[in-house]
């Protein structure tokens with residue numbers, strides 16, 4: 262490494278690990294990583310005179326965007342969505358595949374492997390691994406997942422997933438309902454195979470939730486949505502999620518799936534365990550009024566960035582995560598707290614110490630936000646991928 266390979270960018274304030282602001286400071290980047298952090302606006306640094314510099318965002322729950330559904334996308338589709346996300350400051354994503362017959366899930370994972378190999382070295386969002394949301398979900402909390410495709414997580418069903426080469430390579434997280442038959446055995450086996458288990462689309466009581474956490478589950482999928490509602494004598498999965506320090510809490514931050522007041526409650530209760538997610542579907546990032554076919558019916562993007570069917574029912578979230586950041590800030594949550602939930606928290610939830618932090622040795626994924634919290638410039642591995 263030589264000095265002239267190093268590039269530096271400085272800003273009035275930087276989001277530091279732990280969620281505090283510091284500045285003015287500079288980030289020096291070399292060979293794809295942050296080589297050092299410097300105080301002030303050093304000579305030789307490109308100095309940004311306003312706004313804030315943060316790590317790139319990680320979206321752990323994203324079914325697609327920009328007209329592309331990860332479950333069915335070919336390599337061109339993967340390129341389009343990963344480039345679009347990068348330009349919005351989402352520098353890493355955990356593509357999410359919802360409930361489908363197991364052969365279709367395997368086929369989606371194989372297409373993902375082909376796309377990953379084809380996109381090596383391209384300036385697009387990193388793929389953190391695949392998130393399977395289903396098919397081991399509770400029928401009573403299935404939401405938009407098809408009832409006839411739900412399964413118990415039997416040893417045979419897990420064999421189908423874990424014996425497949427593509428799935429072994431890319432499977433990172435499984436969302437399941439631990440109260441289903443074989444649920445706890447499945448948690449232990451998946452965790453033993455290096456897969457994160459998230460509890461979601463579940464009717465679990467508090468006791469059932471804690472049994473799953475004891476078995477190794479570490480996350481909760483879209484807190485409040487598709488789970489037993491919180492009640493003071495039956496706090497369920499929500500109560501366990503908000504109070505148990507072992508659980509990372511995914512929260513859809515579009516301000517529609519969860520009311521802004523409930524979002525504030527979640528941020529206050531879960532603190533640095535709160536993980537902001539989009540749970541976007543393919544309509545995200547498209548102009549309002551756009552109509553697309555999704556899940557067998559026509560879905561239109563409304564002015565709130567929500568996908569709705571013709572009868573008005575919600576078909577999925579239509580925000581990219583930067584829009585969620587702005588909505589949470591507008592809801593009165595401290596910007597540093599929101600941004601930590603979109604950067605450092607998801608990285609830690611996946612045990613990726615090399616992501617989500619402006620610190621020496623971390624991968625050089627950065628976002629420069631303007632004073633209205635719009636991402637204006639983005640770097641991935643020290644290479645600028647967007648410059649307004």
Ligand SMILES: [Zn+2]
Pocket residue numbers: 394404462483487
């Ligand atoms: Zn869901």
